[in-house]
Structures are given as C-alpha cells and as structure tokens.
Amino acid sequence: MISVNGKTVRDPAYQTDPARDAVFYRGERIIYSEFVYIVMNKPLGCVCSNDEPGERIVFDLLGDAKRPDLFTVGRLDKETSGLIIITNDGKTAHTVLSPKHHVKKTYAYCLADPLSEEDRRTVESGVELRDGYTTMPCEITPADDRSGTITICEGKYHQIRRMFASVSNRVTSLCRISFGDITLDPSLAPGEWRYMTDSEIASFGSLQNLKEMR
Ligand code: URA
Numbered sequence: 277m278i279s280v281n282g283k284t285v286r287d288p289a290y291q292t293d294p295a296r297d298a299v300f301y302r303g304e305r306i307i308y309s310e311f312v313y314i315v316m317n318k319p320l321g322c323v324c325s326n327d328e329p330g331e332r333i334v335f336d337l338l339g340d341a342k343r344p345d346l347f348t349v350g351r352l353d354k355e356t357s358g359l360i361i362i363t364n365d366g367k368t369a370h371t372v373l374s375p376k377h378h379v380k381k382t383y384a385y386c387l388a389d390p391l392s393e394e395d396r397r398t399v400e401s402g403v404e405l406r407d408g409y410t411t412m413p414c415e416i417t418p419a420d421d422r423s424g425t426i427t428i429c430e431g432k433y434h435q436i437r438r439m440f441a442s443v444s445n446r447v448t449s450l451c452r453i454s455f456g457d458i459t460l461d462p463s464l465a466p467g468e469w470r471y472m473t474d475s476e477i478a479s480f481g482s483l484q485n486l487k488e489m490r
Pocket of ligand 1: 351352354356433435437438450
C-alpha cells in the first residue's frame, strides 16, 4: 500500500526525508507537514484546556485530527464561543500571544444593562480591574445600547467580562469573531473546524498581525 520514490516499502521503521522523498499511500501522494493549523468555532460549554477533568474539551471535537501536541492559541472561557486557533506551532503561537505584539482580538458582546456613552468611553480608555491591573485602550463599536463589538489587544483572564463588570455591567454573551487578520468562518457551525487556508497560515505567521494598536 505504501511506496517511497516508486518502490514498495514494508518496513514500518523505514525513515523518509520529507524534503526529498515522494511517499504514496494507495496511489495517493502524502504531503508531510510539520505544523498543523486549525480554526474552530468553539461552542459554548467547552473548555480549551486539557487539565479540567469532567469537562468537554475542544480537542475532542477534532475526531481523527486530534493529536497530543496540539494546543489552543490563548484560551476562551467555557461560556465564550467563536474563533479559536489550534496548532502545534509553539514558536509562532508564542509570538502572536506575546503582550508586546498587541494582536487585536474582536468579540461580539451582549450586556445585561444598557452601556452609557460615559461607560463606553471609560472602558475604552482603560479600566482598573479588581486585581489592580489597568487594561490597555480598546475599541468598542456599539450596535445598540446592549450589544456590539469590542476589540482588545491583550488577553487577561476573563478580561472582557471584568472590563464591563468594572462599570457595573454584566456580559450575557461573548463570541470571538476575529484574531489578528483571521476571522471566524461563517460556514463553521459551533463545534465545527477546518484546517487554515494558506492565506490564513501566512497571516497567522506574518508580522502583518503584529501591528501596534493605536
Ligand atoms: N474575555 C473574556 O472575558 N472571556 C473570554 O473568553 C475572552 C475574552
């Protein structure tokens, strides 16, 4: 079933050189890639980490594509849905997540109470959270007085929920719709995923994503 450079190989320990060898499985060329890049529409009620026993984990939604070296690029709360990037490319993920690179992440939010203009401006200019951390400036684009989009360029624990809580409001729903230049694919239903396109991979790894937020 398997051939390497036109010769059948039966030895399971046979070593190939991915850069030079043409490997076929049942007549179909197998292209080896060191890195895997996945975009998923994370459903509500699912966690991003492997170390929470009893919880549904995003990796379990990957079926046969699940492998032990995958991790999520940052985390979304259990009750946040939307775009999550899954990869085994630790170096790029580290760069993209580094606070000094200020990658923009946009979320659609709904609030329990109306957001006044004053509160919007307060949150946008940066608020002090209960742990003493002051958030960086962000952008809020209201759709109406209880919903809209918010773009932040950092990723503290429960950040958006805590930012709105600081002006005595409460997030009732949160969905990430973009990460850098990568946007949530509307054809992915909650729980669905696909491999990134070449242009998404290029954008994920490129410095285009790493603009300063002004
Ligand atoms: N901010 C939050 O509060 N939760 C998330 O999941 C992401 C950003």
